[in-house]
Amino acid sequence: MNRRLPLLITILLFGYAFLYIPIVSLIVYSFNESRLVTVWSGFSTKWYAELLQNGPLLSAAWLSIRIAALTATLSVVLGTLAALALVRFRRFRGRGSLEVMVTAPLVMPEVIIGLSLLLLFVAMENVIGWPAGRGMTTIVIAHTTFAMAYVAVVVQSRLAHMDLSLEEAALDLGARPIKVFFTITLPLIAPSLAAGWLLAFTLSLDDLVVASFVSGPGATTLPMVVYSSVRLGVSPEINALATIIVGLVAMAVLIAGYILWRQEKHGRSDNL
Template identity: 75%
Template sequence: MKQRRTALYTFLFFGFAFLYGPILSLVIFSFNESRLVSVWAGFSTKWYGELMHNDALLDAAWLSVKIASMNATLAVILGTLAALALVRLKDAKGRKSLAVMVTAPLVMPEIIIGLSLLLLFVAMEDLLGWPEGRGQLTILIAHVTFSMAYVTVIAQSRLAHMDQSLEEAAMDLGARPLKVFFAITLPIISPALVAGWLLAFTLSLDDLVIASFVSGPGSTTLPMVVYSSVRLGVSPQINALATIVIGLVSAAVLIAGFVIYRQEKQLSKKS
């Protein structure tokens, strides 16, 4: 038994080495003096300096952050509604079709989502005159469509596992459904919604394929800039950018994890 555990843990260790090795190599070589990414030539932060003067990249990054935060907010609202419908409205009309429509975007190849939405936007503009051209708005709509599915999954599991007795007590005391939702349900599921917001934010910030289809001239997102630079070969500036992204994401995930952990601990203390 003990031997088997050791073997398993060793495997786990190598698994994590596989997951983190490439990321670590990116970070290390972002501090490399030489332009060659695979030969170490001394410590330097010059690529970070160059990154700060790369205007095309900074503009794209700003656009991506704007779209990502609007996307995350909309996706959390729509995803929470969908999760409420799926968990609480067991016999509502359209629930089954909603369940299918919400699972499909999770696995649907991005290339199909991107192409099909572009064709929809082109047809809509032709018929209705809206949306006028393609850009920020069409990217936002496309991102909300697939990231709300992820929020739904997260919110759904939290809603399904929460204790409903508090809500029932409030109802018995005469609170209106809307009041119950905002005063009780929402605070209880809020850790899941924070996690969902962060996930939707990073999904949008990271998307290359869908944005390439539905963006227009003048709306180039960060992954599109990164992609065109990566196609030309490895560049230490991309390593520097990757290091910044990895640092920010790790910090956000660690903080969110810590907050959820503390909240759970407090909840379990109270009960």
């Protein structure tokens, strides 16, 4: 084991370097004075000032954040309902169809999802007049379609391993099922709900393929703007925006880690 340790450490360092060196490079070149992102010509923060003047890029970023937040919220609600149906109701008519519909977006190519939803929206507009065109609404529906599948899997795993004795005791004491759900079940599965929300938010914010099919001229998401800009050359303003996003994500991770550490610390002190 001791002989293999240097090799394992080398592989680990290579893996971390492969993952994080590009991110570090992006952050460093966001402070580059030159417009060429591969030629260092001096330290400067002017691209962050230019970013504040780039209306289309900021509008796309704000639109993507709103879409991701709505998608994550809807996905948690629908995914939790689907997980409850699959875990708590073992046998019911249509269970097989529900399982297929929940798991299908996990393995289906994004191109197929985007194209099928585009055809669906066009057919719905012709028949009932809604949705009128493609925009933020169609993107939210499309993202919720595949993001809720990931939430359902996460919540289903938590429900399957949850102790039912607390719920049964509350029901025996006369509590109504809806009160048991909100006072006992929901707090117990809250970590999985938070994980599912964050996962759905990330999937929506990162999506390019599906959004390209179901979006319209008035709804251009951030990945679409970045992709179109990269085709003409990477702009330092995109590096600056990416650096800000990386900083916000790192701050959120640190805050979440600190909260978990405080909870574990208080839990140990209470046990003592």
